[in-house]
Amino acid sequence: MDNEKKPVVVSGARPTGRLHLGNYWGTMKNWLALQDKYDCYFFVADWHALTTGADKSETIAGNSRDMVLDWLAMGLDPVKAVFFRQSDVKPHAELALLLGMVTPISWLLRNPTFKDQLQELYKAKYKGQEDKMKKAEGVTKQLAEAHGHDADELALHSDMAVLGFLGYPVLQAADVLLYDAKFVPIGKDQLPHLEISRDIARRFNHTFGTSLLCEPEPLFTSATLVPGIDGRKMSKSYGNTIALGEDAKSLETKIKKMYTDPLKVKADDPGHPEGCVVCAFHKLYNQDWKAQEDACRTGKTGCGGCKKLLTELMEKEIGVFRARRAELEASGKVDEVLAAGAVRARAVADKKMAAASKAAGLI
Numbered sequence: 058m059d060n061e062k063k064p065v066v067v068s069g070a071r072p073t074g075r076l077h078l079g080n081y082w083g084t085m086k087n088w089l090a091l092q093d094k095y096d097c098y099f100f101v102a103d104w105h106a107l108t109t110g111a112d113k114s115e116t117i118a119g120n121s122r123d124m125v126l127d128w129l130a131m132g133l134d135p136v137k138a139v140f141f142r143q144s145d146v147k148p149h150a151e152l153a154l155l156l157g158m159v160t161p162i163s164w165l166l167r168n169p170t171f172k173d174q175l176q177e178l179y180k181a182k183y184k185g186q187e188d189k190m191k192k193a194e195g196v197t198k199q200l201a202e203a204h205g206h207d208a209d210e211l212a213l214h215s216d217m218a219v220l221g222f223l224g225y226p227v228l229q230a231a232d233v234l235l236y237d238a239k240f241v242p243i244g245k246d247q248l249p250h251l252e253i254s255r256d257i258a259r260r261f262n263h264t265f266g267t268s269l270l271c272e273p274e275p276l277f278t279s280a281t282l283v284p285g286i287d288g289r290k291m292s293k294s295y296g297n298t299i300a301l302g303e304d305a306k307s308l309e310t311k312i313k314k315m316y317t318d319p320l321k322v323k324a325d326d327p328g329h330p331e332g333c334v335v336c337a338f339h340k341l342y343n344q345d346w347k348a349q350e351d352a353c354r355t356g357k358t359g360c361g362g363c364k365k366l367l368t369e370l371m372e373k374e375i376g377v378f379r380a381r382r383a384e385l386e387a388s389g390k391v392d393e394v395l396a397a398g399a400v401r402a403r404a405v406a407d408k409k410m411a412a413a414s415k416a417a418g419l420i
């Protein structure tokens with residue numbers, strides 16, 4: 058059994074910097090389980106970050122290191138899995154180029170996340186400068202009409218719709234096809250991207266009369282939705298996050314600010330735990346969360362006490378993480394791990410790339 062090759066799992070994450078608890082409970086905790094069960098390749102999708110963030114490029118390298126530090130501190134293990142930076146393994150770009158030769162643009166234009174994200178980027182770019190947006194729209198509207206598009210597609214004609222962004226799924230296909238990924242762990246929202254990877258693999262094989270590329274399957278992992286301190290989804294763009302390694306003082310401050318049941322005014326008022334952010338976190342960090350909820354409902358505990366207990370419980374876990382992170386940071390291990398990971402990833406990727414070049418008639 059030990060000698061049997063485990064199925065390959067590939068997953069990447071954009072370098073968003075320090076992880077927050079939404080990232081941890083939603084995605085990263087799954088990676089911990091996956092590294093024991095599969096032959097895992099986990100990478101920092103730094104080229105992907107440039108597809109939508111070329112104007113914020115100065116943050117990419119630092120964010121990549123910060124994110125990998127968090128990965129290691131949370132227990133992801135370079136002995137069990139391969140960790141690397143996408144841009145350190147050039148075949149990702151080279152295979153993406155080849156795959157681009159067999160990927161119809163219509164598939165990419167049809168990709169639902171492309172248009173949605175583009176709209177978001179477009180609005181974000183002109184946030185607070187509506188006059189500029191109007192001006193840009195005036196120009197692009199003429200263009201749009203000249204090309205027979207409706208006004209909804211204005212963003213498509215803006216300078217944000219760069220080739221790299223449209224081609225995002227092609228690069229993502231290369232990411233997984235290079236390693237013969239059997240599974241890609243994804244949330245349901247990522248399914249269209251994976252479908253494109255499968256379609257591209259099939260089209261490559263068909264075009265070049267080969268069976269070189271394996272179609273990856275989705276691995277639906279469970280995700281725990283974590284609210285931000287204001288009760289909305291935890292997200293950097295909402296400014297409502299708690300970092301996986303949040304500093305003790307600011308953890309306390311953030312918990313104090315957490316949204317609670319507005320009907321519970323006095324400590325002994327009966328409370329409603331559903332929708333209360335403090336209660337949501339007790340569920341994650343307090344083994345006796347049920348008793349805590351009962352105490353809230355019956356007015357035996359007030360929000361202040363409830364928050365104080367939560368602060369202690371969370372600090373216990375987060376404190377351990379912080380110490381491990383600081384130790385890792387001082388050791389300089391991240392650079393070592395990424396360098397060694399790139400060597401291991403390249404060994405596999407170079408071979409696949411050579412075979413792909415051969416299949417495509419280049420060699």
Ligand code: TRP
Pocket residue numbers: 067068069070071102105228229232233241
């Ligand atoms: N699309 C992923 C994200 O937005 C990152 C990513 C890039 C990825 N390539 C991948 C995920 C390959 C899984 C497999 O975070």
